[in-house]
Amino acid sequence: MIKTSDEKYLRAIYQVSTSEKIDKTTISELAYYLDLKPPTVLERLKILKAEKLITYTKTNGIALTKTGYKEALNVIRKHRVWETFLVKVCKFGWNEVHELAEQLQNINSEKLIDRIFTLSGEPKFDPHGDPIPDKAGVLPTSQRRPLLNSVSGCKCLVLGVNEDSAEFLNYLTELKIGLNDKLYVEKIFSFDGSVKIKYKNTYSAVLSSKVAEQILITCTKAGCGCKNK
């Protein structure tokens, strides 16, 4: 049986290893993500390895085994289903749910998750646009890419964010940018890569490249020539 503590690590390993900017999943990356010290993480990894949930070699770093991946996706499912429930049913803001979902994700009842999932309208994506795996561990697909790689004149739809942090989401909320909003890319400043956008008729903003990198969009203008990925 997989323990609460295992779940935390498996989710972290999944998140770190699917993150764009990290090539190899190392102990120090994991420790940073989990806000723990490397020896603590190493100790637990040895157990996960013994449980055959991960493999770990110096050359390839940390990777999930088939079983480990299955378990990781199950935790991801629980986390994202709870987040969706909190936003859709309980009317929380998308910036308020991540930490709470981290508590709720280790409640141990498949039946409960099923009911919460139904109550939330059987969602395919969570409030941050992240795909929710089905019970078999299959992720729905969507072609999303960072707003950063757009060209001026592009018309986009916001499909998600790369960051869950309340800090970042608060910022977007302040700018009145949310999931499924339409953005018009007015200009890209090649100097620093910042992006000027217009949206919701009256709003406009200049987003730093750091912010534009975190906003995931899909281009809705046919053949606009924006570089995908």
Add this chain to the structure above:
Amino acid sequence: MIKTSDEKYLRAIYQVSTSEKIDKTTISELAYYLDLKPPTVLERLKILKAEKLITYTKTNGIALTKTGYKEALNVIRKHRVWETFLVKVCKFGWNEVHELAEQLQNINSEKLIDRIFTLSGEPKFDPHGDPIPDKAGVLPTSQRRPLLNSVSGCKCLVLGVNEDSAEFLNYLTELKIGLNDKLYVEKIFSFDGSVKIKYKNTYSAVLSSKVAEQILITCTKAGCGCKNK
């Protein structure tokens, strides 16, 4: 700040000390209720005492202080609100929710409990008929007493049960006895105190005194002479 572990003990102390059949709340009673050994409980009680959440003297046993009582009722509230949500909104059976609510009761978010409470229809009583304290810690009242103390000819309404255990609730469910059902007391066998009831037009059953003791009812027949309490 009150910890998860404190909450568990405070709820237990409340439950044991309000239980009819236990006169003094002792370490061994608590240990039995919590399924722990006495030294473990004693150790924790020392901390709770230092935190001024309980008082403990050999003569009076364990008692909650004002603060401790406040906290205990808050956990009780969370537990019972979750149970109600699980039954009313998630369509669980009343026999399936206690253990799950024990996990959920330590989720730390007042806002979440408020939303769950609203979604459940702002209930005053949980699925077992137990009163849900309001946010100020005030319990709604209802005059309930064991079915055991009835007289033949009595007409009763089931308002609750003394036992949460799945085992007991399964038994009642099998007999088709549930909350708010009307029972007609046909006969009391003075030999062993068992109670013959008729209900739902077609059903009838003989309940042992042990069972009748756990079913809480209110008498709906005026002046039927049944001994209250």
Add this chain to the structure above:
DNA sequence: TAAATTAATTAGGTACACCTAATTTTGTGT
């Protein structure tokens, strides 16, 4: 009231999830 029983307490563990400091291994730049 003395003996027997039961409850409370003390003493001294284990397992787990974390830590710091020290050492060893690995990777990089010149």
Add this chain to the structure above:
DNA sequence: ACACAAAATTAGGTGTACCTAATTAATTTA
């Protein structure tokens, strides 16, 4: 190739929540 920096590992803690076995105190019961 060598020196330096970064990452991994080892060694040896801490605090918390539990345990058993032994002792002491309090209650019953004879």
